[in-house]
Amino acid sequence: MEISSLCWMKNCSSTNSGNFSRTRGYLIVIDDIWDEELWIVIKCAFSSSNNFGSRLITTTRIVSVSESCCSSTNDSIYTMEPLSDDDSERLFYKRIFSQESGCPPEFKEVSGAILKKCGGVPLAIITIASLLASGQQVKPKNEWHVLLESIGRGLTKNRSAKEMIRILSFSYYDLPSHLKTCLLYLGMFPEDSEIMKHQLIWMWIAESFVQCGKENTSLFEVGETYFNELLNKSLIQPVYDRFGSVHACRVHDSVLDLICSLSSEENFVTIVNGTNDTISTEGNVRRLSLQSEVCCYICTCY
Incomplete structure (x- = not known):
C-alpha cells in the first residue's frame, strides 16, 4: 500500500x-x-x-x-505516514550509490529536491532511484536536474494515484523499446498474480519480443537478461524460492495500473474480467486476457 x-x-x-x-x-x-x-x-x-x-x-x-x-x-x-527524511535518504542512496559513504557532495542538493517531490512514498523513491542508477553507473548530474524539472510538483502536495502513475511513467519511457514491450505484456496477468519466471520468458519468446543476442547465447538467456533488467529498474518485484533464487515475480498495483493504462492506449492487450472490461467493437483485438477469480486465459490474435 x-x-x-x-x-x-x-x-x-x-x-x-x-x-x-x-x-x-x-x-x-x-x-x-x-x-x-x-x-x-x-x-x-x-x-x-x-x-x-x-x-x-x-x-x-x-x-x-x-x-x-x-x-x-x-x-x-x-x-499512513510517509517515510521520514532520514529513511527516505537511506532508501534512495542505498539504491544508487554503492560506496558506504553515501551520497557524494555534488549530488546532495539535487537529491534532496528530488526526495522532497517523492513525498516519502517508498515506491516513488525506489522507482526514481532505479531510474538514476543506470546499470553500474550513476547518471550524470545534469540528467538529475532534467528529471527534477520533469517531475513538477510530484507528491509534495498531491498524493493521488494519478500523480503516482505519472511518476512511474518516467521509468517506463526511459526503457528501450524491447523492454517496454515486455513490461506491457505483464498486463495480461491479473492483479497480485505470481508470474513464473520461466513461463513468462517463454511467452516473450513466443511473441518474438526477445531479440537475438551474441553468438552462442540462447533466446532464453537473452530473455532472462530482460527479466533481470526489469527487476533492477524496480518495475517488477522478485519472488524467491526456498533456495533464495528468483523463480517468479509480482507487479505492484500502481505499476500494473500504469501498464493497463498504456496497454489500453496502444491497444496492446484487451482485458475481460467482468468488472472493467476494455474490449471494443471498433478496434481489433491483438491480445486477449480473460480473467476471473479462479483462472486466467491468455490468447494472442493474429
Missing part, C-alpha cells in the same frame, strides 16, 4: 454467516477499495448487531472512499 492508503475500523457482523456471526468475534480485511459505490454494496453484508468485538478493516488510496467507509461515530480513519 502507498502512503496515501488509509485504514478504517468498524464494528460489524455478517448477515449471511448465520449463527457464527452472531456468537463469535472475527476480523475481516478488505484491501484496496477504489469505488464508493462498491463499498455501499459490500457494507450491506454487515450489521452492527455483533457484540463480540468483531472488526472490519478496509484500505484504499482514495480519501473520498475512506470517508464513505466511516458510517458511524465509532469508525475512524488512519492515514
Whole structure:
C-alpha cells in the first residue's frame, strides 16, 4: 500500500454467516477499495448487531472512499505516514550509490529536491532511484536536474494515484523499446498474480519480443537478461524460492495500473474480467486476457 492508503475500523457482523456471526468475534480485511459505490454494496453484508468485538478493516488510496467507509461515530480513519527524511535518504542512496559513504557532495542538493517531490512514498523513491542508477553507473548530474524539472510538483502536495502513475511513467519511457514491450505484456496477468519466471520468458519468446543476442547465447538467456533488467529498474518485484533464487515475480498495483493504462492506449492487450472490461467493437483485438477469480486465459490474435 502507498502512503496515501488509509485504514478504517468498524464494528460489524455478517448477515449471511448465520449463527457464527452472531456468537463469535472475527476480523475481516478488505484491501484496496477504489469505488464508493462498491463499498455501499459490500457494507450491506454487515450489521452492527455483533457484540463480540468483531472488526472490519478496509484500505484504499482514495480519501473520498475512506470517508464513505466511516458510517458511524465509532469508525475512524488512519492515514499512513510517509517515510521520514532520514529513511527516505537511506532508501534512495542505498539504491544508487554503492560506496558506504553515501551520497557524494555534488549530488546532495539535487537529491534532496528530488526526495522532497517523492513525498516519502517508498515506491516513488525506489522507482526514481532505479531510474538514476543506470546499470553500474550513476547518471550524470545534469540528467538529475532534467528529471527534477520533469517531475513538477510530484507528491509534495498531491498524493493521488494519478500523480503516482505519472511518476512511474518516467521509468517506463526511459526503457528501450524491447523492454517496454515486455513490461506491457505483464498486463495480461491479473492483479497480485505470481508470474513464473520461466513461463513468462517463454511467452516473450513466443511473441518474438526477445531479440537475438551474441553468438552462442540462447533466446532464453537473452530473455532472462530482460527479466533481470526489469527487476533492477524496480518495475517488477522478485519472488524467491526456498533456495533464495528468483523463480517468479509480482507487479505492484500502481505499476500494473500504469501498464493497463498504456496497454489500453496502444491497444496492446484487451482485458475481460467482468468488472472493467476494455474490449471494443471498433478496434481489433491483438491480445486477449480473460480473467476471473479462479483462472486466467491468455490468447494472442493474429
